[in-house]
Amino acid sequence: MGIFGDELIKLITEKIKLNFEEKLFEIIEYLDVKDEIIKTAIIKKKIERGLQIKNELNDLIHLNIRSYFNDAIKQHDHLSIKKQKAISFLTLKGYNVSHIKAINGGSEFLNLQLFDSDKKGDEFFGKECFIVKNINIIEDSNELEILVQNNTNEDRENVITTINHVEEYFEKEILQEEIDFWFQGEEILFISPILPRINEYLLFIIDKKTNEKCLSKKIDISLVNKIKS
Amino acid sequence: MIKKEKLMSEQLETDIIVRNYRTSDYEETLEILEHLQDKYDIGLTEEIWRESSGLRQFKPNLKRITLIAEDIKSGEVVGMGVIEAKKDSIGRYIGYLDNWATKPNYIGRGIGKVLAEKAISILKSWGCYSIRINLGYDIASVKKLMNIMGKNMGFKPMFIVLEKKFENEKE
Numbered sequence: 001m002g003i004f005g006d007e008l009i010k011l012i013t014e015k016i017k018l019n020f021e022e023k024l025f026e027i028i029e030y031l032d033v034k035d036e037i038i039k040t041a042i043i044k045k046k047i048e049r050g051l052q053i054k055n056e057l058n059d060l061i062h063l064n065i066r067s068y069f070n071d072a073i074k075q076h077d078h079l080s081i082k083k084q085k086a087i088s089f090l091t092l093k094g095y096n097v098s099h100i101k102a103i104n105g106g107s108e109f110l111n112l113q114l115f116d117s118d119k120k121g122d123e124f125f126g127k128e129c130f131i132v133k134n135i136n137i138i139e140d141s142n143e144l145e146i147l148v149q150n151n152t153n154e155d156r157e158n159v160i161t162t163i164n165h166v167e168e169y170f171e172k173e174i175l176q177e178e179i180d181f182w183f184q185g186e187e188i189l190f191i192s193p194i195l196p197r198i199n200e201y202l203l204f205i206i207d208k209k210t211n212e213k214c215l216s217k218k219i220d221i222s223l224v225n226k227i228k229s
Numbered sequence: 230m231i232k233k234e235k236l237m238s239e240q241l242e243t244d245i246i247v248r249n250y251r252t253s254d255y256e257e258t259l260e261i262l263e264h265l266q267d268k269y270d271i272g273l274t275e276e277i278w279r280e281s282s283g284l285r286q287f288k289p290n291l292k293r294i295t296l297i298a299e300d301i302k303s304g305e306v307v308g309m310g311v312i313e314a315k316k317d318s319i320g321r322y323i324g325y326l327d328n329w330a331t332k333p334n335y336i337g338r339g340i341g342k343v344l345a346e347k348a349i350s351i352l353k354s355w356g357c358y359s360i361r362i363n364l365g366y367d368i369a370s371v372k373k374l375m376n377i378m379g380k381n382m383g384f385k386p387m388f389i390v391l392e393k394k395f396e397n398e399k400e
Contacts, residue, residue, distance in 0.1 A: 191291075
Protein backbone atom coordinates (compact mmCIF):
# COMPACT_ATOMS: atom_id res chain seq x y z
CA MET A 1 0.00 0.00 0.00
CA GLY A 2 2.90 2.30 0.75
CA ILE A 3 4.00 2.15 -2.90
CA PHE A 4 0.70 3.51 -4.20
CA GLY A 5 0.33 5.94 -1.36
CA ASP A 6 -2.60 8.27 -1.16
CA GLU A 7 -4.63 7.01 -4.15
CA LEU A 8 -5.04 3.46 -2.87
CA ILE A 9 -5.51 4.57 0.74
CA LYS A 10 -8.20 7.04 -0.36
CA LEU A 11 -9.98 4.32 -2.31
CA ILE A 12 -9.92 1.89 0.62
CA THR A 13 -10.98 4.59 3.07
CA GLU A 14 -14.01 5.41 0.92
CA LYS A 15 -14.99 1.73 0.70
CA ILE A 16 -14.64 1.33 4.47
CA LYS A 17 -16.71 4.44 5.09
CA LEU A 18 -19.38 3.22 2.74
CA ASN A 19 -19.59 -0.32 4.11
CA PHE A 20 -18.44 -0.12 7.70
CA GLU A 21 -19.12 3.35 9.01
CA GLU A 22 -21.88 2.07 11.29
CA LYS A 23 -20.01 -1.09 12.31
CA LEU A 24 -16.45 0.04 13.08
CA PHE A 25 -17.27 0.67 16.72
CA GLU A 26 -17.90 -3.06 17.10
CA ILE A 27 -14.26 -3.79 16.18
CA ILE A 28 -13.15 -1.23 18.76
CA GLU A 29 -15.38 -2.89 21.34
CA TYR A 30 -13.91 -6.27 20.42
CA LEU A 31 -10.34 -4.95 20.79
CA ASP A 32 -11.28 -3.47 24.11
CA VAL A 33 -12.69 -6.67 25.63
CA LYS A 34 -10.74 -9.45 23.88
CA ASP A 35 -8.12 -9.71 26.63
CA GLU A 36 -10.59 -9.74 29.51
CA ILE A 37 -9.87 -12.69 31.76
CA ILE A 38 -13.50 -13.33 32.66
CA LYS A 39 -15.58 -13.45 29.52
CA THR A 40 -19.29 -13.01 30.18
CA ALA A 41 -21.91 -13.93 27.60
CA ILE A 42 -22.13 -10.29 26.51
CA ILE A 43 -18.35 -10.07 26.09
CA LYS A 44 -18.29 -13.34 24.13
CA LYS A 45 -20.99 -11.95 21.84
CA LYS A 46 -19.01 -8.72 21.35
CA ILE A 47 -15.86 -10.72 20.52
CA GLU A 48 -17.71 -12.92 18.04
CA ARG A 49 -19.37 -9.97 16.34
CA GLY A 50 -16.16 -7.87 16.32
CA LEU A 51 -14.13 -10.72 14.83
CA GLN A 52 -16.70 -11.25 12.13
CA ILE A 53 -16.62 -7.57 11.15
CA LYS A 54 -12.83 -7.52 11.34
CA ASN A 55 -12.69 -10.46 8.90
CA GLU A 56 -15.19 -8.77 6.58
CA LEU A 57 -13.06 -5.62 6.71
CA ASN A 58 -9.92 -7.63 5.88
CA ASP A 59 -11.71 -9.26 2.93
CA LEU A 60 -12.85 -5.87 1.65
CA ILE A 61 -9.30 -4.47 1.85
CA HIS A 62 -7.79 -7.49 0.07
CA LEU A 63 -10.45 -7.46 -2.62
CA ASN A 64 -9.88 -3.79 -3.35
CA ILE A 65 -6.10 -4.11 -3.39
CA ARG A 66 -6.42 -7.01 -5.84
CA SER A 67 -8.76 -5.12 -8.13
CA TYR A 68 -6.60 -1.99 -7.93
CA PHE A 69 -3.57 -4.01 -9.04
CA ASN A 70 -5.54 -5.54 -11.91
CA ASP A 71 -6.59 -2.11 -13.12
CA ALA A 72 -3.09 -0.71 -12.75
CA ILE A 73 -1.53 -3.51 -14.79
CA LYS A 74 -4.16 -3.36 -17.53
CA GLN A 75 -3.54 0.32 -18.19
CA HIS A 76 -3.09 1.10 -21.86
CA ASP A 77 -0.19 3.47 -21.43
CA HIS A 78 2.76 1.17 -20.89
CA LEU A 79 4.87 4.09 -19.67
CA SER A 80 2.40 4.87 -16.87
CA ILE A 81 4.21 5.21 -13.58
CA LYS A 82 1.26 3.58 -11.83
CA LYS A 83 1.55 0.52 -14.06
CA GLN A 84 5.31 0.34 -13.69
CA LYS A 85 5.01 0.59 -9.91
CA ALA A 86 2.50 -2.25 -9.89
CA ILE A 87 4.77 -4.45 -12.03
CA SER A 88 7.82 -3.56 -9.94
CA PHE A 89 5.93 -4.44 -6.78
CA LEU A 90 4.78 -7.79 -8.15
CA THR A 91 8.31 -8.56 -9.39
CA LEU A 92 9.68 -7.70 -5.97
CA LYS A 93 7.16 -10.05 -4.39
CA GLY A 94 8.42 -12.84 -6.67
CA TYR A 95 5.47 -13.07 -9.09
CA ASN A 96 6.18 -14.03 -12.69
CA VAL A 97 5.12 -11.02 -14.76
CA SER A 98 6.73 -11.97 -18.07
CA HIS A 99 3.30 -12.66 -19.60
CA ILE A 100 2.04 -9.10 -19.08
CA LYS A 101 1.68 -7.25 -22.36
CA ALA A 102 0.85 -3.67 -23.21
CA ILE A 103 -2.69 -3.78 -24.56
CA ASN A 104 -2.47 -1.06 -27.21
CA GLY A 105 0.71 -2.03 -29.05
CA GLY A 106 1.02 -5.64 -27.98
CA SER A 107 4.60 -5.00 -26.96
CA GLU A 108 5.96 -7.26 -24.30
CA PHE A 109 6.72 -6.43 -20.72
CA LEU A 110 10.43 -6.36 -21.51
CA ASN A 111 9.84 -3.31 -23.68
CA LEU A 112 8.50 -1.39 -20.74
CA GLN A 113 10.90 1.33 -19.78
CA LEU A 114 11.00 0.46 -16.13
CA PHE A 115 14.44 2.01 -15.84
CA ASP A 116 15.89 4.55 -18.20
CA SER A 117 19.47 3.49 -18.76
CA ASP A 118 20.39 6.93 -20.08
CA LYS A 119 19.59 8.56 -16.79
CA LYS A 120 21.47 8.30 -13.53
CA GLY A 121 19.58 6.88 -10.57
CA ASP A 122 19.23 10.19 -8.80
CA GLU A 123 17.70 11.87 -11.85
CA PHE A 124 15.14 9.12 -12.29
CA PHE A 125 14.03 8.61 -8.73
CA GLY A 126 14.94 12.01 -7.30
CA LYS A 127 17.44 12.28 -4.49
CA GLU A 128 15.95 11.40 -1.13
CA CYS A 129 15.70 14.54 0.98
CA PHE A 130 16.12 12.72 4.28
CA ILE A 131 17.76 9.39 4.94
CA VAL A 132 17.68 7.11 7.94
CA LYS A 133 21.34 6.54 8.74
CA ASN A 134 21.00 4.22 11.68
CA ILE A 135 18.45 2.59 13.95
CA ASN A 136 19.24 1.09 17.32
CA ILE A 137 17.38 -0.21 20.31
CA ILE A 138 18.86 0.95 23.60
CA GLU A 139 18.38 -2.08 25.79
CA ASP A 140 18.83 -0.43 29.19
CA SER A 141 16.26 2.28 28.63
CA ASN A 142 14.10 0.30 26.17
CA GLU A 143 14.17 3.11 23.62
CA LEU A 144 14.31 3.23 19.86
CA GLU A 145 17.00 5.56 18.45
CA ILE A 146 16.54 6.72 14.86
CA LEU A 147 19.31 8.76 13.27
CA VAL A 148 18.11 10.85 10.32
CA GLN A 149 20.19 13.06 8.04
CA ASN A 150 19.18 15.98 5.84
CA ASN A 151 20.54 14.60 2.58
CA THR A 152 19.95 17.72 0.48
CA ASN A 153 22.39 20.47 -0.33
CA GLU A 154 20.29 23.04 1.44
CA ASP A 155 19.01 23.86 4.88
CA ARG A 156 15.41 22.80 5.35
CA GLU A 157 12.88 24.83 7.29
CA ASN A 158 9.69 23.87 9.11
CA VAL A 159 9.85 20.12 8.91
CA ILE A 160 7.55 18.00 11.05
CA THR A 161 8.80 14.67 12.31
CA THR A 162 6.43 12.15 13.82
CA ILE A 163 6.88 8.68 15.23
CA ASN A 164 3.72 6.59 15.39
CA HIS A 165 2.98 3.02 16.26
CA VAL A 166 0.33 0.84 14.75
CA GLU A 167 -2.00 -1.12 16.96
CA GLU A 168 -4.45 -3.20 14.99
CA TYR A 169 -5.81 -0.66 12.47
CA PHE A 170 -5.01 2.49 14.37
CA GLU A 171 -1.97 4.72 14.27
CA LYS A 172 -1.07 6.35 17.56
CA GLU A 173 1.39 9.17 17.86
CA ILE A 174 4.34 8.83 20.21
CA LEU A 175 6.37 11.86 19.22
CA GLN A 176 5.79 14.90 17.07
CA GLU A 177 8.47 17.50 16.72
CA GLU A 178 8.57 20.56 14.51
CA ILE A 179 12.11 21.23 13.37
CA ASP A 180 12.30 24.91 12.51
CA PHE A 181 15.68 24.63 10.86
CA TRP A 182 17.42 21.46 9.72
CA PHE A 183 20.88 22.22 8.40
CA GLN A 184 22.22 20.55 5.27
CA GLY A 185 23.97 17.32 6.12
CA GLU A 186 22.93 17.58 9.77
CA GLU A 187 22.06 14.37 11.57
CA ILE A 188 19.32 14.49 14.20
CA LEU A 189 18.54 11.74 16.66
CA PHE A 190 14.91 10.91 17.39
CA ILE A 191 14.24 8.74 20.39
CA SER A 192 11.00 6.93 21.02
CA PRO A 193 10.05 4.72 23.93
CA ILE A 194 9.36 1.12 22.97
CA LEU A 195 5.87 0.16 24.02
CA PRO A 196 4.95 -3.28 25.33
CA ARG A 197 3.77 -5.69 22.61
CA ILE A 198 4.26 -3.08 19.86
CA ASN A 199 6.75 -4.17 17.22
CA GLU A 200 6.05 -1.78 14.37
CA TYR A 201 6.77 1.93 14.39
CA LEU A 202 6.35 4.49 11.63
CA LEU A 203 8.60 7.47 11.06
CA PHE A 204 7.30 10.33 8.93
CA ILE A 205 9.05 13.53 7.91
CA ILE A 206 6.68 16.07 6.40
CA ASP A 207 7.27 19.50 4.90
CA LYS A 208 4.91 21.73 6.87
CA LYS A 209 4.36 24.23 4.04
CA THR A 210 3.67 21.83 1.17
CA ASN A 211 2.44 18.91 3.28
CA GLU A 212 4.77 16.77 1.16
CA LYS A 213 5.90 13.52 2.76
CA CYS A 214 9.70 13.73 2.58
CA LEU A 215 10.31 10.40 4.27
CA SER A 216 8.22 7.54 5.53
CA LYS A 217 9.80 4.50 7.06
CA LYS A 218 8.32 1.47 8.75
CA ILE A 219 10.50 0.07 11.51
CA ASP A 220 10.13 -3.49 12.72
CA ILE A 221 11.97 -3.62 16.03
CA SER A 222 12.52 -7.36 15.79
CA LEU A 223 14.98 -6.58 12.98
CA VAL A 224 16.80 -3.73 14.73
CA ASN A 225 20.25 -3.88 16.25
CA LYS A 226 20.29 -3.81 20.07
CA ILE A 227 22.93 -1.87 21.98
CA LYS A 228 23.56 -0.84 25.56
CA SER A 229 23.44 2.86 26.41
CA MET B 230 12.86 29.68 16.11
CA ILE B 231 16.21 28.06 15.43
CA LYS B 232 16.37 29.90 12.13
CA LYS B 233 17.18 33.05 14.06
CA GLU B 234 19.89 31.16 15.91
CA LYS B 235 21.61 29.84 12.83
CA LEU B 236 24.21 28.01 14.84
CA MET B 237 26.06 26.19 12.12
CA SER B 238 27.33 29.32 10.48
CA GLU B 239 26.81 32.28 12.73
CA GLN B 240 30.02 34.06 13.54
CA LEU B 241 29.98 35.37 17.06
CA GLU B 242 33.49 36.64 17.56
CA THR B 243 36.33 37.26 15.19
CA ASP B 244 37.90 33.88 15.78
CA ILE B 245 35.14 31.68 17.19
CA ILE B 246 31.96 30.26 15.73
CA VAL B 247 29.23 28.52 17.66
CA ARG B 248 27.59 25.63 15.85
CA ASN B 249 25.79 22.37 16.47
CA TYR B 250 27.72 19.22 17.36
CA ARG B 251 28.68 16.90 14.49
CA THR B 252 29.75 13.26 14.82
CA SER B 253 33.24 14.30 13.69
CA ASP B 254 33.53 16.26 16.98
CA TYR B 255 33.44 13.04 18.99
CA GLU B 256 37.17 12.78 19.81
CA GLU B 257 37.58 16.43 20.76
CA THR B 258 34.42 16.55 22.87
CA LEU B 259 35.49 13.35 24.59
CA GLU B 260 38.79 15.01 25.48
CA ILE B 261 36.95 18.01 26.97
CA LEU B 262 34.58 15.77 28.90
CA GLU B 263 37.52 13.77 30.24
CA HIS B 264 38.90 17.01 31.71
CA LEU B 265 35.54 17.55 33.40
CA GLN B 266 35.54 13.94 34.59
CA ASP B 267 38.98 14.39 36.17
CA LYS B 268 37.88 17.54 37.93
CA TYR B 269 34.28 16.85 38.94
CA ASP B 270 33.69 13.11 38.45
CA ILE B 271 30.72 13.71 36.15
CA GLY B 272 30.26 9.97 35.62
CA LEU B 273 31.68 9.88 32.09
CA THR B 274 32.38 6.53 30.48
CA GLU B 275 33.60 6.32 26.92
CA GLU B 276 31.03 3.69 25.91
CA ILE B 277 28.16 5.92 26.98
CA TRP B 278 29.38 9.11 25.24
CA ARG B 279 28.96 7.69 21.76
CA GLU B 280 29.51 9.50 18.46
CA SER B 281 25.82 10.26 18.22
CA SER B 282 25.39 11.36 21.85
CA GLY B 283 25.99 15.03 21.17
CA LEU B 284 23.68 15.31 18.17
CA ARG B 285 20.54 17.35 18.30
CA GLN B 286 18.01 14.97 19.74
CA PHE B 287 14.32 14.85 20.41
CA LYS B 288 12.29 12.48 22.49
CA PRO B 289 8.97 12.87 24.28
CA ASN B 290 9.32 15.66 26.85
CA LEU B 291 12.99 16.31 26.05
CA LYS B 292 15.00 18.33 23.55
CA ARG B 293 18.78 18.44 23.54
CA ILE B 294 21.53 20.19 21.59
CA THR B 295 25.27 20.17 22.13
CA LEU B 296 26.77 23.52 21.24
CA ILE B 297 30.31 23.58 19.97
CA ALA B 298 32.67 26.57 20.00
CA GLU B 299 35.13 26.22 17.16
CA ASP B 300 38.27 28.20 16.47
CA ILE B 301 37.77 29.38 12.88
CA LYS B 302 41.46 29.41 11.98
CA SER B 303 42.45 26.02 13.32
CA GLY B 304 39.06 24.29 13.17
CA GLU B 305 39.71 23.12 16.72
CA VAL B 306 36.84 22.50 19.12
CA VAL B 307 37.64 24.87 21.99
CA GLY B 308 34.50 24.65 24.07
CA MET B 309 31.24 22.79 24.41
CA GLY B 310 28.02 22.79 26.35
CA VAL B 311 24.93 20.62 26.36
CA ILE B 312 21.56 22.32 26.59
CA GLU B 313 18.40 20.46 27.44
CA ALA B 314 14.76 21.34 27.85
CA LYS B 315 12.91 18.83 30.04
CA LYS B 316 9.27 18.83 31.03
CA ASP B 317 9.05 18.86 34.83
CA SER B 318 6.48 17.18 37.06
CA ILE B 319 4.07 20.09 36.77
CA GLY B 320 4.25 20.29 33.00
CA ARG B 321 6.66 23.18 32.48
CA TYR B 322 9.75 22.98 30.30
CA ILE B 323 12.87 23.75 32.34
CA GLY B 324 16.12 24.45 30.51
CA TYR B 325 19.42 23.07 31.73
CA LEU B 326 22.99 23.96 30.86
CA ASP B 327 25.05 20.86 31.36
CA ASN B 328 28.67 19.73 30.91
CA TRP B 329 29.81 23.22 30.06
CA ALA B 330 33.55 23.37 29.45
CA THR B 331 36.30 25.23 27.64
CA LYS B 332 39.67 23.77 26.73
CA PRO B 333 42.20 24.81 29.39
CA ASN B 334 44.31 27.00 27.10
CA TYR B 335 41.23 28.91 25.94
CA ILE B 336 39.85 29.69 29.40
CA GLY B 337 39.44 33.42 30.08
CA ARG B 338 38.69 34.37 26.47
CA GLY B 339 34.94 34.67 26.91
CA ILE B 340 34.07 31.44 25.11
CA GLY B 341 31.86 30.10 27.91
CA LYS B 342 29.95 33.38 28.02
CA VAL B 343 29.33 33.37 24.27
CA LEU B 344 28.11 29.76 24.46
CA ALA B 345 25.89 30.58 27.43
CA GLU B 346 24.30 33.55 25.68
CA LYS B 347 23.51 31.41 22.67
CA ALA B 348 22.14 28.65 24.91
CA ILE B 349 19.87 31.08 26.75
CA SER B 350 18.39 32.42 23.51
CA ILE B 351 17.71 28.87 22.27
CA LEU B 352 16.09 27.77 25.53
CA LYS B 353 13.95 30.90 25.50
CA SER B 354 12.85 30.13 21.94
CA TRP B 355 11.91 26.60 23.06
CA GLY B 356 9.46 28.11 25.53
CA CYS B 357 11.32 27.19 28.72
CA TYR B 358 9.93 28.57 31.94
CA SER B 359 13.40 28.96 33.48
CA ILE B 360 16.99 27.83 33.12
CA ARG B 361 18.96 25.94 35.73
CA ILE B 362 22.68 25.34 35.92
CA ASN B 363 24.38 22.84 38.19
CA LEU B 364 27.72 24.25 39.28
CA GLY B 365 30.58 22.04 40.45
CA TYR B 366 30.98 22.22 44.24
CA ASP B 367 34.20 24.16 44.16
CA ILE B 368 33.85 27.50 45.96
CA ALA B 369 36.40 29.40 43.85
CA SER B 370 34.76 28.35 40.56
CA VAL B 371 31.27 28.98 41.92
CA LYS B 372 32.21 32.52 42.94
CA LYS B 373 33.72 33.20 39.53
CA LEU B 374 30.75 31.77 37.64
CA MET B 375 28.25 33.51 39.90
CA ASN B 376 29.98 36.72 39.06
CA ILE B 377 29.63 36.15 35.31
CA MET B 378 26.22 34.45 35.21
CA GLY B 379 24.69 36.39 38.10
CA LYS B 380 25.76 39.93 37.36
CA ASN B 381 25.62 39.82 33.58
CA MET B 382 22.90 37.32 32.81
CA GLY B 383 20.45 37.50 35.68
CA PHE B 384 20.97 34.06 37.25
CA LYS B 385 20.30 33.79 40.99
CA PRO B 386 21.15 30.95 43.37
CA MET B 387 17.90 29.07 43.95
CA PHE B 388 18.59 25.41 44.78
CA ILE B 389 21.35 23.28 46.18
CA VAL B 390 21.72 19.98 44.38
CA LEU B 391 22.69 16.92 46.39
CA GLU B 392 23.86 13.86 44.51
CA LYS B 393 24.09 10.25 45.59
CA LYS B 394 25.94 7.85 43.32
CA PHE B 395 24.66 4.28 43.31
CA GLU B 396 27.85 2.68 42.03
CA ASN B 397 29.67 3.72 45.22
CA GLU B 398 27.02 2.34 47.52
CA LYS B 399 28.23 -0.43 49.80
CA GLU B 400 25.91 -3.20 50.90
